[in-house]
Amino acid sequence: MNDRRMIDVLVGAFVLLGLAALLFLALKAGNLASFTIGGTYETRARFDNIGGLKVRAPVKSAGVVVGRVAGIDFDDTTYQATVRLALDGRFRFPTDSSLKILTSGLLGEQYIGLEAGAEERMLVAGDTIKLTQSAVVLENLISQFLFSRAAEGEKRP
């Protein structure tokens, strides 16, 4: 009988160790800890071009993660992208806040930067954020640059 107890204890320890490892991976290595436990509220926004924005990309305000992109849809009446944002319930933003699609670092992932506005009324679930700025597309930038250089070149002589 003693043998059995020993085996039970050892196996229990093994399973506990495995679960602890999984927890460690989930918390310390992964981003589980940054999940909002308080709940989120959903708002939407329309963009002409979302560039490389992906679902679950962070929404940052003043550099701090305040939410996540919950979903990306295409509206074929306005031919714009509709992005659904899940914002952390702890924070409230004015209705005239603006959104920009930014890139973290030179080759990094794209995220949404949220700049708070000045209005007194705050955003609630279901609201649409009106002020948006689309992602910067590299090709457009280059062709813009070339075009302006060409224009300058014409003006010179």
Place this chain on the structure above:
Amino acid sequence: MPDHAPFVSIESLRFGYGPRPLLQDVTLHVPRGSVVALMGGSGSGKTTLLRLLGGQLRAQSGRVVFDGQDVGALAREALYRMRRRMGMLFQFGALFTDLSVFENVAFPLREHTRLSDRMIRDLVLMKLDAVGLRGAAGLMPSQVSGGMARRVALARAMALDPPLLMYDEPFAGLDPISLGTIAHLIRNLNDALGATSIVVTHDVPETFAIADRVYLLGEGRVVASGTPAELRASSDPYVAQFLHGARDGPVRFHQPAPSIARDLGIPS
């Protein structure tokens, strides 16, 4: 008192592992309460008969009947239920090497009954006592001798008091003392439990001392049958060769081959 309807009946059985039939037309009957010996040379199909009886193999034609049931026709569930009424002693014991002697004998009790640990303990010790190994209960199979392992396996086969006991070469490779012990146990347990026993063996002296009836197998058939005394008195050349261990007779010594002169290249 043996019943009149045979407990086990094999009728016109035909079976082969490959294209050639090992058993061609075997018919034999085992009366209730008796000890029946199945004898024959190596490769005569004796062990195969036991496997057919237990439902591990299915006959190609003919019937195997156990207590009125056609073994070959049973589905898995029914087959398993039937097997609970059979106890089989495998050659060399086939004990579970990861369990102790005690646990080996307790195995059928734990699997098929809901008896309390205390009851199981008592039953196991009684079974071990019947084979004289109560003192070895705590040992592992690797720690007991061959003869002892076989006795443990016998205790295990008897654990549920089955009405049919089957022994596959129980005397193979044993010393004279163990031989006598096992034979003694087979006979006494059979009578004490009111069971029926089928012993597959080629050991003549021990078997003839305990069997009620002997069937001699050869060339896929039953070539002789009767009580040990009848067989001893028989003038059948097959029986004679078997009983006296003659080198040559109906079972040939030489494997069929071209003449030796040809093999050695000697002109003859």
Place this chain on the structure above:
Amino acid sequence: MIDAVARIGERALGRLAGIGHGARFFARLLAVAPSALARPRLVVEQLHFIGNRSLSIIAVSGLFVGFVLGLQGYYTLQRYGSAEALGLLVALSLVRELGPVVSALLFAGRAGTSLTAEIGLMKAGEQLAAMEMMAVDPMRRVLAPRFVAAVIAMPMLAAIFSAIGIVGAWGVGVQLIGVDAGSFWSQMQSGVDVFKDVGNGVVKSVVFGFVCAFVALYVGHEARPTPEGVSRATTTTVVASSLAVLGFDFILTALMFGTD
């Protein structure tokens, strides 16, 4: 000429029959496996043999793989001035790939071979036949608990491997080499997704558990009951498990991480 063709045909049929036999074995094993959970005692015992006994090799290997990842990762990243991404690199490599795959390969070598040998020897010693004659289904009593234990143990072992690997890389990268501890963990935490990376890694290791357990048990069950047969069977287990794990890894990786 006709003979050669006939022989090829026979071999092909033989192979097909083998695959069919294997598939039926797997199906029966799956069908019977849940009943093993009704006898936790057996599963716990097998978890001890399979899981606890593999811990040392998994832990040590995880540690060394972590060390190497830390070193190699640093040398490579440092060339592009991205040494702070070491934590992210190490974590993703381990959690997505190395953890599940390497621990599965080690498992096949250690636990798989002992399962194969055990089943093969039990068959050779007529223990399985004896069990059948005692009206106990060896599939339920012997094979299913081992299968269930292996499927439970695999994700645990993979997680332990990855966790220890990350700690090992931290030890080498942060403590020895001097990569910034803060960015080591923060980049890792922002870059490793629980569901996509850790979760998929767990799914992989569960699949590998199924694969390794099935191969080990099947090969052992079909082994020739001779010493040579069992020895050959253990080799087959390692080779077949390893190839299957790598093959499934490719398929799973493509399915999980390809759609992005």
